[in-house]
Amino acid sequence: MNFIEPLSGELDHLRPDPLIFEEELDFLPCAATALEQAVGGRSGRFYWRSEHDHLYCLELGDLGRGRPSTATVFGHWDRYEPRPPEHEIDCDLMAFNLWFAEIAGLDPEAVAKVADRTGLPPSWPEGSVLRTPDERFANLLGFDYEPQYAVVENLRMAYVEAGEGAPVLMLHGEPTWGYLYRRMIPALSKVGRVIVPDLIGFGRSDKPAAANAYSYRAHVRWVRKFIEQLDLERITLVCQDWGGLIGLRVLAENSCRFARLAATHTGLGDATGKPNEAFRNWRAFSQRTRFMDVPKMMARTLVKRRDAIAEAELAAYGAPFPGPEYQIAALLFPRMVPTRPDHPGAFYASKAIEGLRKIDIPVFLPWGDSDPITGRGRAALKDIFPHAAAADLPGGGHFIQEDCGEELANLIVAWIKDSLC
Amino acid sequence: MLKTRPDWLEPLFPWRQRSIVVNGRRMSYIDEGPRGGRPVLLLSGNPTWGFLYRDFIEPLTAAGYRAVALDWIGAGYSDHPPHDAALTFAHHVADLVSLLDQLDLRGFVIVGQDWGGPQGILAALQRVERFSAAVLMSTWLFTGTLSKFHSSPKPWTTWHAPLIGPYMMKRHKALSHHGPTAITVRGMTGGEARAYHHVYDEPESDAVVMTWPRTIPVTEGDRGWQDMKSLESRLDELAEIPVALFWAPEDPVFTMETLERMKEALSHAEKPVLFDRARHFMQDDRGPDIAAATVEFLDRRLGAST
Numbered sequence: 015m016n017f018i019e020p021l022s023g024e025l026d027h028l029r030p031d032p033l034i035f036e037e038e039l040d041f042l043p044c045a046a047t048a049l050e051q052a053v054g055g056r057s058g059r060f061y062w063r064s065e066h067d068h069l070y071c072l073e074l075g076d077l078g079r080g081r082p083s084t085a086t087v088f089g090h091w092d093r094y095e096p097r098p099p100e101h102e103i104d105c106d107l108m109a110f111n112l113w114f115a116e117i118a119g120l121d122p123e124a125v126a127k128v129a130d131r132t133g134l135p136p137s138w139p140e141g142s143v144l145r146t147p148d149e150r151f152a153n154l155l156g157f158d159y160e161p162q163y164a165v166v167e168n169l170r171m172a173y174v175e176a177g178e179g180a181p182v183l184m185l186h187g188e189p190t191w192g193y194l195y196r197r198m199i200p201a202l203s204k205v206g207r208v209i210v211p212d213l214i215g216f217g218r219s220d221k222p223a224a225a226n227a228y229s230y231r232a233h234v235r236w237v238r239k240f241i242e243q244l245d246l247e248r249i250t251l252v253c254q255d256w257g258g259l260i261g262l263r264v265l266a267e268n269s270c271r272f273a274r275l276a277a278t279h280t281g282l283g284d285a286t287g288k289p290n291e292a293f294r295n296w297r298a299f300s301q302r303t304r305f306m307d308v309p310k311m312m313a314r315t316l317v318k319r320r321d322a323i324a325e326a327e328l329a330a331y332g333a334p335f336p337g338p339e340y341q342i343a344a345l346l347f348p349r350m351v352p353t354r355p356d357h358p359g360a361f362y363a364s365k366a367i368e369g370l371r372k373i374d375i376p377v378f379l380p381w382g383d384s385d386p387i388t389g390r391g392r393a394a395l396k397d398i399f400p401h402a403a404a405a406d407l408p409g410g411g412h413f414i415q416e417d418c419g420e421e422l423a424n425l426i427v428a429w430i431k432d433s434l435c
Numbered sequence: 436m437l438k439t440r441p442d443w444l445e446p447l448f449p450w451r452q453r454s455i456v457v458n459g460r461r462m463s464y465i466d467e468g469p470r471g472g473r474p475v476l477l478l479s480g481n482p483t484w485g486f487l488y489r490d491f492i493e494p495l496t497a498a499g500y501r502a503v504a505l506d507w508i509g510a511g512y513s514d515h516p517p518h519d520a521a522l523t524f525a526h527h528v529a530d531l532v533s534l535l536d537q538l539d540l541r542g543f544v545i546v547g548q549d550w551g552g553p554q555g556i557l558a559a560l561q562r563v564e565r566f567s568a569a570v571l572m573s574t575w576l577f578t579g580t581l582s583k584f585h586s587s588p589k590p591w592t593t594w595h596a597p598l599i600g601p602y603m604m605k606r607h608k609a610l611s612h613h614g615p616t617a618i619t620v621r622g623m624t625g626g627e628a629r630a631y632h633h634v635y636d637e638p639e640s641d642a643v644v645m646t647w648p649r650t651i652p653v654t655e656g657d658r659g660w661q662d663m664k665s666l667e668s669r670l671d672e673l674a675e676i677p678v679a680l681f682w683a684p685e686d687p688v689f690t691m692e693t694l695e696r697m698k699e700a701l702s703h704a705e706k707p708v709l710f711d712r713a714r715h716f717m718q719d720d721r722g723p724d725i726a727a728a729t730v731e732f733l734d735r736r737l738g739a740s741t
């Protein structure tokens with residue numbers, strides 16, 4: 015168990031939730047002593063981050079007995095939000111139990127056996143994860159890549175890939191899926207191994223049914239684990255919208271895996287500016303509607319290709335969502351954009367920005383000129399990456415990959431080649 | 436936690452007790468009226484439970500609203516964790532947010548009294564796009580001294596003081612078994628008094644009754660200070676939300692002075708409606724009248740359909 019200091023100010027954004035109490039450790043003095051040696055103290059608070067990136071705390075009190083006498087384990091959740099799924103908490107507490115058994119000279123196998131008998135640690139309960147039927151994805155226009163699957167926390171995360179060489183990871187955002195990048199894959203697959211995943215809750219990826227399964231942190235964790243599982247290194251990250259909110263945090267926290275960044279129509283939600291009216295309207299709509307007609311929305315939001323896009327292409331954007339229950343992740347994204355400084359997501363985004371400022375990789379910020387939501391987002395990224403290259407795409411709206419796909423791909427290819435010199 | 440309701444309670448509170456798990460603990464609530472009706476969340480405070488709103492259910496549902504009266508974790512028929520640290524301000528907020536999510540309530544109304552006010556409003560702010568109106572009575576939404584009642588040594592600060600608190604509040608159940616009955620204006624039948632008290636009959640079941648007063652943030656550093664400050668700083672998000680203030684001039688807990696501060700904090704609120712013959716538990720003293728005023732306000736400002 016790796017004990018850490020919480021980030022400065024982090025605890026203010028979280029709600030400590032008592033999960034395990036032990037008021038008398040004295041019945042097993044050797045365990046108390048082992049605990050003291052392992053954490054390096056007989057009283058106080060000792061923090062660690064779990065497999066699920068949740069912050070936990072072991073609080074010890076010594077009651078003047080010269081060894082730890084009371085113990086409480088707290089989980090720390092986003093201060094006013096429902097806590098994560100119970101199986102995540104059980105997994106994390108089970109890992110703590112096994113660690114404690116180990117250091118206290120108890121039998122971890124016995125612990126594991128009992129846990130097994132009680133059904134712990136469970137995974138997603140049956141029926142709690144939806145999967146869009148495959149037939150919804152038959153005959154996709156312009157996207158006949160064979161889907162591949164990674165498994166992240168027992169969730170199937172779909173991706174397509176093309177080409178060879180250093181990976182080019184392309185992250186989509188709200189409310190799209192990998193299909194958004196189809197017009198860019200041919201050009202980019204000539205300079206690298208293009209990998210286009212669907213975020214959890216989108217595209218062909220699995221869709222947990224409960225709202226509390228999704229959080230900014232969970233999406234960051236899922237993408238990080240996806241990258242770890244495919245063991246991607248020297249990554250060129252291409253990201254838009256939530257692909258950036260997530261991808262930039264993954265980049266900040268795992269910078270050694272990344273070689274380049276091309277970000278477009280995105281940002282990091284550190285809530286320093288006031289959200290614009292277009293975003294506020296969009297968020298209000300998303301929280302009041304029960305089902306978004308994604309093809310219709312795409313048609314309305316496109317600029318350059320509004321008239322050129324085929325019905326079948328628009329329909330492909332609706333394919334992942336056969337009904338409202340499949341759309342929960344998409345309906346939650348707008349609400350999860352941190353818009354107030356006291357939002358826990360804003361806190362972590364601001365920490366990520368501190369990290370990004372120290373990262374020295376080539377950055378490219380191609381941007382369209384017709385996006386009311388993230389159209390002005392480039393300035394914030396320019397501030398983080400003062401040496402970033404930029405390019406302007408006239409007639410490019412929020413879904414720049416659709417409006418200016420080939421053009422954008424060619425710009426990125428040229429920039430990659432440029433940065434190789 | 437009481438798992439089954441006693442027979443004697445049925446005629447006083449005939450609605451079905453439902454429950455869902457919020458943040459790992461079981462929350463009890465009643466949920467009456469048309470499913471498509473505008474949800475009205477009836478939020479009580481310390482030390483009461485949904486029973487406090489018994490006079491509201493029929494008028495609201497008859498007018499087409501969906502009445503949801505929940506019991507905060509630690510109170511009523513919800514789980515009663517014996518641990519203070521599981522019953523903080525932030526816990527109650529997150530618990531209500533979880534209920535709002537799980538029942539998928541849209542266009543909801545917060546009716547809040549006592550802790551139902553700050554806990555209800557802070558939770559509603561987490562889902563502000565689905566929040567449509569507030570009715571606030573005998574409550575507060577800010578830090579600092581509230582009234583003489585909250586700073587005078589007798590009886591309030593004494594009751595929940597260290598050591599005295601556990602003796603008075605827990606061993607003698609000074610509040611959980613003697614609170615609502617002590618300050619009723621209307622007078623209470625034995626059955627009504629019992630309805631308030633019996634949910635704390637079991638030993639070690641009344642931790643929340645002491646956590647709540649100990650969380651009132653009067654000076655900086657008090658428990659609850661950070662959360663109440665956060666709430667205060669977000670009240671401007673309510674500018675478009677219709678607010679009704681129902682107050683009892685005879686209430687020693689949240690006095691007319693508190694009402695003045697409420698009017699300042701929510702400057703767009705409608706002119707307060709005052710109810711005489713009532714104290715802190717206004718819904719109990721003047722239930723049918725306040726329920727009628729609630730329906731009138733909601734019908735006039737929003738309507739029952741969402």
